[in-house]
Amino acid sequence: MSLITAFLLMILTGQSSSEYLQQLLCPYENKNGSENRPRVWCKRDAQDQNCCTGFSFQRGVNVLEQGNIVVKDNGKSFTISVRTLTQGDGVYWCGFMTEDKIIVKLAEDYFTNTPFNFAWSILRWIVFVLLAVMTISAHIYSNRKHGNTKTT
Known part of the structure; x- marks a missing residue:
């Protein structure tokens, strides 16, 4: 949840510009x-x-x-x-x-x-962030699942 909040704050308060160069x-x-x-x-x-x-x-x-x-x-x-x-x-x-x-x-x-190359230069960062979020989520889910398992 804090990751989403940080992302929203960055978008709402930050100044960004991009150009096709x-x-x-x-x-x-x-x-x-x-x-x-x-x-x-x-x-x-x-x-x-x-x-x-x-x-x-x-x-x-x-x-x-x-x-x-x-x-x-x-x-x-x-x-x-x-x-x-x-x-x-x-x-x-x-x-x-x-x-x-x-x-x-x-x-x-x-x-x-x-501007296809320009679109890809932005899209790749979005994909990178999504990949990182999915990796962290999978790691957390995996730890929770294995943490609840009892050994006898």
Whole structure:
């Protein structure tokens, strides 16, 4: 009973927020000035697998697309975190641009606006809590049953 009370208090008094966030890690080597080149975020073209549509941005830029994209750089890689895809579902690239305007792709992944993964990230915690409660309940029930047994 106290577990239910604690859970209700946490829900009623706590503040919670969640969002559907996808990330892509873009590792780079610090040679030939690559760490200072413009970064690229783009969606691969469905007709031409070697082309993409997107934008470039300078190192030090942390927020793009009115906050829908957040960039963090640690000097060895940069991570792009996406809240909303303005170009829709598809394969996205991260990389950097050379002086010749050639995109060097560092990583790619499939991004989607469908929040199935987000739903699962919440659902798995609910399942975890239910599993823990059922395990504890089964243990208590088992101890009660065996505690009432008399040996002669």
